[in-house]
Amino acid sequence: MNWQSSSSYFLKSFEDLTDYENIAGTAEPKLKKIIERHPLRISSYYANLINWDDPDDPLKKMVVPSLHELNLSGSYDTSGEQSNTKLAGLQHKYSQTALIIATNNCASYCRFCFRKRLVGLNSDEVVKKFEDTVGYIKKHKEINNVLVSGGDPLILKTKWINKFLRLLSDINHLDFIRIGSKVPIYLPHRILDDQELLNVLDKYSLPNRRLYIVTQINHPREITDKLVQVISQLQRRNIIINNQTVLMKDINDEAEVMAKLQNRLVAIGINPYYVFQCRPVKRVKKYFQVPLFKGYNLIEEAKKLMNGHSKRFKYIMSHKKGKIETMGIQNNRIYFKFHQAMNPRNLGKFFSRKLDKSAGWLDEL
Numbered sequence: 347m348n349w350q351s352s353s354s355y356f357l358k359s360f361e362d363l364t365d366y367e368n369i370a371g372t373a374e375p376k377l378k379k380i381i382e383r384h385p386l387r388i389s390s391y392y393a394n395l396i397n398w399d400d401p402d403d404p405l406k407k408m409v410v411p412s413l414h415e416l417n418l419s420g421s422y423d424t425s426g427e428q429s430n431t432k433l434a435g436l437q438h439k440y441s442q443t444a445l446i447i448a449t450n451n452c453a454s455y456c457r458f459c460f461r462k463r464l465v466g467l468n469s470d471e472v473v474k475k476f477e478d479t480v481g482y483i484k485k486h487k488e489i490n491n492v493l494v495s496g497g498d499p500l501i502l503k504t505k506w507i508n509k510f511l512r513l514l515s516d517i518n519h520l521d522f523i524r525i526g527s528k529v530p531i532y533l534p535h536r537i538l539d540d541q542e543l544l545n546v547l548d549k550y551s552l553p554n555r556r557l558y559i560v561t562q563i564n565h566p567r568e569i570t571d572k573l574v575q576v577i578s579q580l581q582r583r584n585i586i587i588n589n590q591t592v593l594m595k596d597i598n599d600e601a602e603v604m605a606k607l608q609n610r611l612v613a614i615g616i617n618p619y620y621v622f623q624c625r626p627v628k629r630v631k632k633y634f635q636v637p638l639f640k641g642y643n644l645i646e647e648a649k650k651l652m653n654g655h656s657k658r659f660k661y662i663m664s665h666k667k668g669k670i671e672t673m674g675i676q677n678n679r680i681y682f683k684f685h686q687a688m689n690p691r692n693l694g695k696f697f698s699r700k701l702d703k704s705a706g707w708l709d710e711l
């Protein structure tokens with residue numbers, strides 16, 4: 347089977363879910379409504395990693411809709427993406443970085459996605475004319491790197507991936523290009539079965555300008571033999587792989603699980619880059635977010651089980667004002683530092699707030 351035929355099987359409806367789990371009953375109409383609002387998509391590959399007999403299976407929680415999504419506290423734009431949008435599908439928040447929303451599709455839809463407002467839905471936030479995006483980046487010489495994101499860019503046809511890499515690679519003032527993707531986790535065949543894609547990625551990862559893929563691996567059970575094969579194939583093409591993990595309730599909020607995850611990432615040659623505080627996204631916050639107090643303490647506990655390489659990541663809140671690192675807790679205060687800042691005057695700024703053990707976001711302190 348090639349990747350298109352092997353990926354042609356996705357769970358997409360309530361009825362598809364009932365093949366795996368006995369969920370019919372009073373919840374059915376509500377779950378159907380949730381799926382109408384935020385589509386369901388789970389690759390058969392990932393569905394087979396789930397322990398469907400365990401109601402608390404962490405992999406299941408990440409992709410299977412739940413009635414908890416009826417809780418509307420939070421926002422659909424927690425990082426101020428709308429105000430940083432310069433053209434359809436192009437955001438420019440930090441002066442050196444441009445972010446491209448290349449597609450609204452993914453290999454599976456994460457229920458906790460912070461772009462839940464657009465994944466799998468019609469959206470005018472996706473790039474319309476790639477040439478215009480390239481034109482903007484060419485004009486803005488302060489941009490030295492581009493993050494191609496979505497949705498998941500690696501779900502696009504190989505010829506489109508080739509096109510955007512070709513056009514971006516022609517921009518001399520870019521130091522590197524990043525692609526954010528969960529395809530290695532959700533649909534490894536898409537990479538393993540497409541030699542042409544591997545050739546394209548190889549072609550654009552040059553000695554003086556490497557291509558980066560940023561994965562999002564959240565649980566040690568996602569590191570399967572197939573994922574390891576994908577990573578190995580990418581590494582053979584000189585692609586550098588960084589991982590960002592989202593800290594989530596009942597998924598990776600135990601020190602042992604977090605330590606095992608980061609240690610395994612290093613074992614297979616992936617650089618731990620960020621652990622993200624789960625954003626206060628509508629239909630997500632209450633179900634997935636861990637309070638900052640708990641998050642900070644469990645990460646510090648986890649670090650005791652990690653070697654130096656595994657704990658290179660920063661514990662980050664991707665806030666409207668910038669990327670804010672949680673630095674410490676002492677004497678009833680919680681300390682932060684701007685790792686990236688929308689307002690350059692805040693860069694590197696160290697600040698504190700009175701501790702509230704239940705707060706999950708800076709605005710709640």
Ligand code: SF4
Nearest residue numbers: 452455456459497528
């Ligand atoms: S793969 Fe990425 S963009 Fe797609 S639903 Fe998951 S987190 Fe969101």
